[in-house]
Amino acid sequence: MMKLPLLLFLCLILLPLSVTAQLRVGFYKSTCPRAELIVRQAIHNRFKIDPSIAAALLRMHFHDCFVTGCDASILIDSTPRKPSEKDAGPSLGVRGYDIIDEAKRTLEATCPGTVSCADIITLATREAVVLAGGPSYSVPTGRRDGRISDPSLVDLPDPSLSVPETLTFFASKGFTLKEMVTLLGAHTVGVAHCGFFQDRLTNFQGTGRPDPTMDRALVSKLLRICGTQPRSFDKDPTMFLDQNTSFVVDNQIYKQVILRKGVLQIDQELALDRSSAPIVSMFASNGRAFEQSFAKAVVKMGGVEVLVGKAGEIRTNCRVFNKKKHI
CATH class of the missing domain: 1.10.520.10 (Peroxidase; domain 1)
Structure with missing residues (x-):
């Protein structure tokens, strides 16, 4: 009686691996x-x-x-x-x-x-x-x-979530805590619109005060850029997530969140949560470790729920589905 469930269980485990294995350099x-x-x-x-x-x-x-x-x-x-x-x-x-x-x-x-x-x-x-x-x-x-x-x-983690809440999203795609911290390191480049963090500047979680975990000088800087009133997305100012090397993929974002200079709440939470803080510290002190982990994590991300073989299609125009052929 146990053989069929066990076999089914093994198939469910091996199927995603066999699909991903069909990708090759x-x-x-x-x-x-x-x-x-x-x-x-x-x-x-x-x-x-x-x-x-x-x-x-x-x-x-x-x-x-x-x-x-x-x-x-x-x-x-x-x-x-x-x-x-x-x-x-x-x-x-x-x-x-x-x-x-x-x-x-x-x-x-x-x-x-x-x-x-x-x-x-x-x-x-x-x-x-x-x-x-x-x-x-x-x-x-x-x-x-x-x-x-x-x-x-489209159901993606909000930047105001906690580390455990964010991890549920990543774990559902097969990622570990370390891989999540690594992939969020992509915030080493890019910007965020003020609307994604404005509550941290004036009314954090309804307190009427700024987020106490954010560096005071950074709060002042962001207030000058963002103001206190929300704006439409197309008119909303942006802020670099990495204050130092904004266009470079490196480990600077981890160093900044240790100094409480994370712009997005989730970035700052990585340095505060007991589960993720040691990983942040390691990446902040060892840029090579971050690079190696980042490369592996991005490659793994590229294998999430892929279509291979005869599944799906090869679009001729990336913006539209191919027209179905009628036989």
Whole structure:
């Protein structure tokens, strides 16, 4: 009586691993040998004029993988009849779609119907991380693009959550506490709109006072930039999350949260919570350890709920699903 449940249990464990195992480094070596070079050139050209593209692509990669898996669902445009993930509140600040389009156009001209949009996001993120001073790492490819993009499925951790609350989101995708702390280290680049942390400046958790865990000088600085009144998203000022090396992928964000200079509440909580504080301290004192952990965590993120083999499709235009063929 125990054999069937045990067998079923083993299958449930092994299935995700076997799917992820179908990704491999050099997947396009024979079908599109220049694929990675084409993506690299597109990102290099953009980075020269806009180094903030690293933060944009890291965020896009995270938003894509944490919704319905790494399937490029974040790239689909909404239509009057059917909204997409781009319409969801957490997706409003995601950008960089045009550089994915640019790489895709070149790839379609070179190797039509071969390279998925999901792989382009993953490869583009790696190139941007390297250009921003982060670690270089190999990217397994072979993902296929999904055929679902639904704003109601976008459920991402709010930056005001505690460490245990945030961990539930990451654990549901197979990540450990250390991997969560590592991936949040992506806040070493990029900005946040004032609306995401304004309550920490004047009325933290309804107290009528600033967040007592935030450095007083930082509170004053942010108040000058953000003011005290909320604004619409398109007019809301932004603030660098890393106050020192804002365009560099390094371990500075960890050093700053130890000094209580975390802009987002979750970043500051990482240094205050007893479970995550030792990890923050290690990364703050050992940049090499952070780089190694970051590379592994981003590669693992790129394998979340991927489509492979004959699942999904290879879009010809990353913004729209392929038209279904009628036989």
